[in-house]
Amino acid sequence: MAEIPGLPARRAALHMLDAVLRRGETLEQAEGAALRSVRAAPDRALAVAIASEALRWLVDFDALIDSATNKRLPDDAKPRAVLRLMLAQWLRLGTPPHAVIATALPLLGVGPRRLAHGVFSTLAKQNAALPEVPTLPEAARTRWGEAAARIAAGLADPPPLDLALRDPGEATSLAVQLGGESLASGHVRLPRGTPVEQLPGFAGGGWWVQDLAASLPARLLGGGEGRHVLDLCAAPGGKTLQLAAAGWQVTALDVSKRRLDLLKDNLKRTGLKAGVVRADALTWEPKHRFDAILLDAPCTATGTARRHPDVLHRIGPRQIAEMAELQTALLARAAEWLKPGGVLVYASCSLEREEGEEQLGKVDLEPLPIRAEELPADISPAPEGWVRTDPGMLAEAGGLDGFFIARFRA
Structure with a gap:
């Protein structure tokens, strides 16, 4: 049958x-x-x-x-x-x-x-209906506190498609061509459901897919002017591409062969250059120190719940504690590899304090506050100089992934 x-x-x-x-x-x-x-x-x-x-x-x-x-x-x-x-x-x-x-x-x-x-x-x-906003699991509501209602509102629908451009100057024209909008320099947002491979500029490597919030950490390092940057835990490569396009000499390190293969494919498609190293950051030793380091640390990824709603149900205290311990260890390693005066940007796509604010006191570096003028409109740093985004922010424009970002100087 x-x-x-x-x-x-x-x-x-x-x-x-x-x-x-x-x-x-x-x-x-x-x-x-x-x-x-x-x-x-x-x-x-x-x-x-x-x-x-x-x-x-x-x-x-x-x-x-x-x-x-x-x-x-x-x-x-x-x-x-x-x-x-x-x-x-x-x-x-x-x-x-x-x-x-x-x-x-x-x-x-x-x-x-x-x-x-x-x-x-x-x-x-009965013509049953859903509420306007999904109800969060009780554990998540408790962890996220006052922000929980705003976060829940940002999870009602899958996210739109964000593109990061190799040439930021093309953002306005590409947005007009594709019927999207630009929310920041070098960024275009399109409605969800758009077939990526069929969009103009994909084959030529003019852009790559990257949530607007995920693009913020690399933006905070500014132009490279030929200086050396380490993209720690780099794959699948969005931040590596950003840094290379901004004129940095990039060393991209990751432990995952599969994810590094994706990074290499993206480098080939965009024509950008980076040195790719497969190694465990906890045991690897660099041959020289760096002018800047970007650590987008492995985390629980609860900030990506818009596109990965499984995190709402899989993540609990054990996973959060394990990731926080790893992040602390990676921060300690990264701090040793900076040149005097070098800059470290730490980021995690997590909504958990243990993976964000609570990491700040564990870094033996001078805080380098993030300024409002370095960020897209409607995203502001905390008074202490770090940034936290969540899915409920920029709601009318389609929201953001949740990130914690802080910057330090050696």
Whole structure:
């Protein structure tokens, strides 16, 4: 018997959801195995979209499911997982209820199928709706405190597409050509869903994809004028490209071969130059000191929840403590490699204080405050001179990833 059209994509979405919630994998890690049997690119994209929206609105989907059951389903029950995917398709992706039922219920056995059908039909008859803003998991709400409501508002939708340009002077013309807007020098923002490879300038290497917030750390080093900079934990390379385009002689170091291969591909496509080193920053020893170092440290990446909603459910105290310890060690190493008067920019794409503000007292360097005029409009430094962005900032323009950035001088 031929398989129901669309069923493989839904099965893949179910596998991804299980990998994230039960095994703690990232959504990106889960995609490889889950999508192995899904051939068509649109079906693969659909599977990822279903799983992503299920994770983005998980708390609210669970509340709807619980409102339509007499006895609460266990968190790890398969009917609950399938219902999450059904609601994601109906309430977030606009799939008609009859199509949702036809492509999702075959994922369950006879008994659970009846249960899921009944719950979904009840909610459909009630014209169930989601709140305007997704409800954050309780642990995240507690950690993010007063900023939690603003952050949640910034997570309602996947982010737009940000481009960083090799030649900042082309930003205005490219924005007009592509129907986007420029929020900073060398930046263009486009509506989400734009096929990257089909955009003008991609093949010629005129730009690369990089969230506006992710572009801030390299901007704070200014022009290189031939000086030497170390991009520590560099892959997949957006900041390396920025630094090279700004006239720095770049040494790009990372431990991941796969991610360094992406960096090399981006260097080749853009025609920019950098020395690429594969090594563990905790054991590597440079041959010379540097005028500047950019440490975009490995972190929990909770600031990327707009595009990676799995972090809302995978990250807890253990992961935060592990990353904070690693960041402290990397900062200590980087501080040793600066020339006298050299500048270090530390950044993490995390919303956690342990990976941001609490790292400041562990750096044996002089703070070099970030000034408002160095930042795009509507992004301001704290009085202490560091910067924190979050997904709720620049909301009308499509938001930002969450970053912590601080600058020091040797």
